Amino acid sequence: MATIKVLGYPLSTATRLVLCCLEEKQVDYELVVVDAAAGAHKQPQYLALNPFGLVPTIQDGDLTLFESRAIVKYLAKKYKGQGTELFGNSLSEEALVEQWCEVEGQSYNSPALTILSQILFVPKKGGTTDEALVEMNVEKLVKVLDIYEERLSKSKYLAGDFFSLADLQHLPTTHYLVTDCGKGDLISSRKHVKAWWEDISCRPAWKKVSEKGP
Template sequence: MAAIKVHGFHASTATNMVLCCLNEKQVEYDFVLVDLLTGAHKKPQYLALNPFGVVPTIQDGDLTLFESRAIVRYLAQKFRGQGTDLLGSTLSEEALVYQWCEVEGQSFDPPVSTIVSQILLVPMRGGSTDEAAVEMSIEKLGKVLDIYEERLSKSKYLAGDFFSLADLQHLPHTHYLVNASGKGDLISSRKHVNAWWEDISSRPTWQKVAENMKFHRE
């Protein structure tokens, strides 16, 4: 039996962030489906693990942990000597990793998640895309990506010349942005951002996760 149990949903960007991190760290895990389409995340059994009723949640021995960014940081620390070193080899490198992790969470994720949600999720739920919200988020994301373009003209990855947690955290939402939202030009139109994306999205650890990312049952 694998040491870590992951409760999640294959279309969930947060779940896929955690699964990719586990793959990078070469950690075995058991995946427990929490079917968001049937409301399993709001049922008492799951709420006993995560009172917020969102995915993912992991169980590692006596530890139950939710919030994807907290989970991947925990995994990167716990399995630091195993698989890909996602935190850097010095204190300065680690500080830069955490800096760009914060940029992802605070500056990149809000606009990209709005774009993906409004274009893909809202119509699936019977609603209409808020085009004004999409355009506003495109403008915000463009400004963030312009900063990325400058940064990535000087280093291969966000925190330096090594793949890190900072890059990994961008994979799930950017996957949907590029492959499903029709707004992939936000990435492809920027030379260094596009090269970075092609690099990180081609990693086998991510490809293994991405092939299962679907919004519907097959």
């Protein structure tokens, strides 16, 4: 079987999501670095694989696939029975994983990424952080995290008492919020969210991916 190729940028949140999933599933892969900082993801060669010009894209034999949340579902299904089960063990569990994956994609990711972008990337490009925009998105995240706190008081992980793609999807953005954006209090001020974060951010797969330099 051909090794899965990941065309990605090691610092990108979406690339890290896919790499972490591959590590959890104990799947061999080859990382082909697309130098997003230099604009390589907007060049014709890459756009031919992913017309949206976003990293990552994977190649698995004849299949070319983009959208990180679609990729991790594909990997979880293809390698069912290998490494960590990430998609539950019944139709109902799978449905709850899907539900919390959608919550991440629709309600958590956008404010989290806006904060990251304003605090980390805008200054790097010579701009000034829009503090009002940061504050507005922190408020959005507070509402989501208050709901997580309630949920995590009833189950150890988002989809139930098992680690899943739903938790995994929160690792890359939350890591930057906590370690690089000074927003750790969003997590540590909530008892159950804090315990959840301490648990999932210590997983060996995530440590391996997040400690890799560029």
